[in-house]
Amino acid sequence: MFPHHREREQPIFSTRAHVFQIDPATKRNWIPASKHAVTVSFFYDANRNVYRIISVGGTKAIINCTITPSMTFTKTSQKFGQWADSRANTVYGLGFATEQQLHQFSEKFKEVKDAARLAREKSQDKELANTALSIAAPQFSQDLSDELQSPPVMCVNGPEDKLFRSQSADITLSSEKERIKKMLSEGSICEMNLEAELFTLQDSNVKLVAALHEANANVEQWKKQLAAYQEETERLRDQVAELEAHGGQGPSDLLKDELTQSLEELESLLKAKDEEIHILQSKKTEYHVMEREREEALHRLQEMEMRNSDLERRIQNTEQNLSNSLEERDRMDNEIQRAIEILDIKIFDLNDLRQSLVKLIDK
Secondary structure: OOOOOOOOOEEEEEEEEEEEEEEEOOOOOEEEOOOOEEEEEEEEEEEOEEOOOOOOOOEEEEEEEEEEOOOOEOOOOOOEEEEEOOOEEEEEEEEEEOHHHHHHHHHHHHHHHHHHHHHHHHHHHHHHHHOOOOOOOOOOOOOOOOOOOOOOOOOOOOOHHHHHHHHHHHHEEEEEEEHHHHHHHHHHHHHHHHHHHHHHHHHHHHHHHHHHHHHHHHHHHHHHHHHHHHHHHHHHHHHHHHHHHHHHHOOHHHHHHHHHHHHHHHHHHHHHHHHHHHHHHHHHHHHHHHHHHHHHHHHHHHHHHHHHHHHHHHHHHHHHHHHHHHHHHHHHHHHHHHHHHHHHHHHHHHHHHHHHHHHHHHO
């Protein structure tokens, strides 16, 4: 429940994709779940031996799916796949930038599904050995559609002879573009880590809030019981004091012993309830710490998104400059070609003039 008392889920594979969900009304059309490509990760919970697919868009989880052996990931095109989640009553679709990313995700899905099947079999064997009731995991089956095209690759052919200056400018722009893309990739990795951390904090926060609500309800009940026990204790103390004052005129010594024993039991019970109340108060303090960590993670995620937006703007400017440079180079190519044609004509005219002069000299 708390970071110091439980092992958190660990990411085992991550990729970037556009997330879609099937239209619940028509069951045929796809509805985008995110405006841009987001991080989609496989997580493993070692405590429960459970695998999940998680994707966070902004401040909410757009995919939170537990993998079961009955699920199937289907490739519907070269860059798109889908699977069904019966628990969420929906079908998820993922669109990738390349066919290789789709293949990697499909292979990891199959690997995780086999691991989930082995985990279920081991769990069932353990339950049979302990003569306990087997609890069948819920059945899911999943499908996925839509294709996203990868951006075209721009090829630049270096000019010859008098175009070395244009070639140098192209190389500089290409190097700047690669550097910015590398920075953007590093920013995406940081964003993925922050998204995974944020989701873990949100999950812990939800569980902690539910536990605190339950604890607060129990505290009120325990306070009422405590007041009743205190009244009973005072009543028993009065009876014991009255018995001691009257000596032999009251009930027997056996009854006094029973009353004393009941009084001791009630006092021990009161002590236990006080300890439980102190534990709940400490849990409230841990809840405030968890809330502060969640706000810090949100702030870091917002800063990372702003940084990524700035990097994307810089890449667009670089691509625009590269396009302008290519247009300038093409214009220079055309001018040089025209100059070459004019020179060819002049050379031909000079050759004719030379032959005419030779003939005049021979005469």
